[in-house]
Amino acid sequence: MNRDIQEEASKHSDVRVIFTDAAQNSEKQIHDVEKLMKQGIDLLIISPNEAKPLTPIVQEVYRKIPVIVLDRDIESSGYTMFIGADNRLIGRGAGEFVSQLLGARGGNVVEIEGLLGSTPAKDRSDGFREAIAAHGNIRIVGTVTADWLRDKAEDLMREQLRKWPDVDVVFAHNDPMALGAYKAASALGRQGIRFVGIDGLSGPGGGIQLVNRKVLQATFIYPTGGKEAVQYAFRILNREPNLPKRITLDSIKVTADNVSDYLGK
Secondary structure, three states: OHHHHHHHHOOOOOOOOOOOOOOOOHHHHHHHHHHHHHOOOOOEEEOOOOHHHHHHHHHHHHOOOOEEEEOOOOOOOOOOEEEEEOHHHHHHHHHHHHHHHHHHHOEEEEEEEOOOOOHHHHHHHHHHHHHHOOOOOEEEEEEEEOOOOHHHHHHHHHHHOOOOOOOOEEEEOOHHHHHHHHHHHHHOOOOOOEEEOOEOOOOOOOHHHHHHOOOOOEEEEOOOOHHHHHHHHHHHHOOOOOOOOEEEEOOEEEEOOOHHHOOOO
8 A cells, every 4th residue: 555655646746745654553543643743744644543543533634634544444424535445345255255165065164353443354354244144054163363464363373273173264354364374274284274365465475476376265356545545635635626525446356267367467
């Protein structure tokens, strides 16, 4: 996301982008926003670490300058524009894919969640569970929360897989956690488990390569929205009328059948 923002912003000589990183700490993110406001920024692009704690500060900033909420929502409509994919729909797509993967026999699924309190984690889980609820022969036998982190997913799954002897599919809320689960299963000699993730990033170690290497059965490309955020930021600052409140970005399912179309992109 940061790279996409920087690349799009570099096309304009009259803009300066300041990046901050809260390192998954909501209090630090609030402090970062307050600091940016003191520096006199003209527009804020924010991907909230957690919805509830960040809602008040986003609303406060919105009363003074335009705010683009990117990827992760807040608990109000107190912003200029939201840009992001439909995480619930993506989760539902993952659930439908897992249902097809397991077929008539069904099977046991483990879900690895992202950061609790973040809207993508909630929506991806809700959508996934909605889809598999229609299949009584598919059971979620366990859930772990790995905060979007590969190493944490690997450590937790290495421990938990010993308690879950019969697992057919692992669905992770992002590709790095799916990779962590794959590494854990491989270390324990557990064969036959299939892995599904979300993000579909390109490049070494990204979800596209993981599908190509048959580490993942599928990933769902999750557009970062960085490019769109900068484009709409200029339109907002230029006071263009009748801009939409919400921009929903499309996602694409990538499997062995179509992965060659996305390699190298």
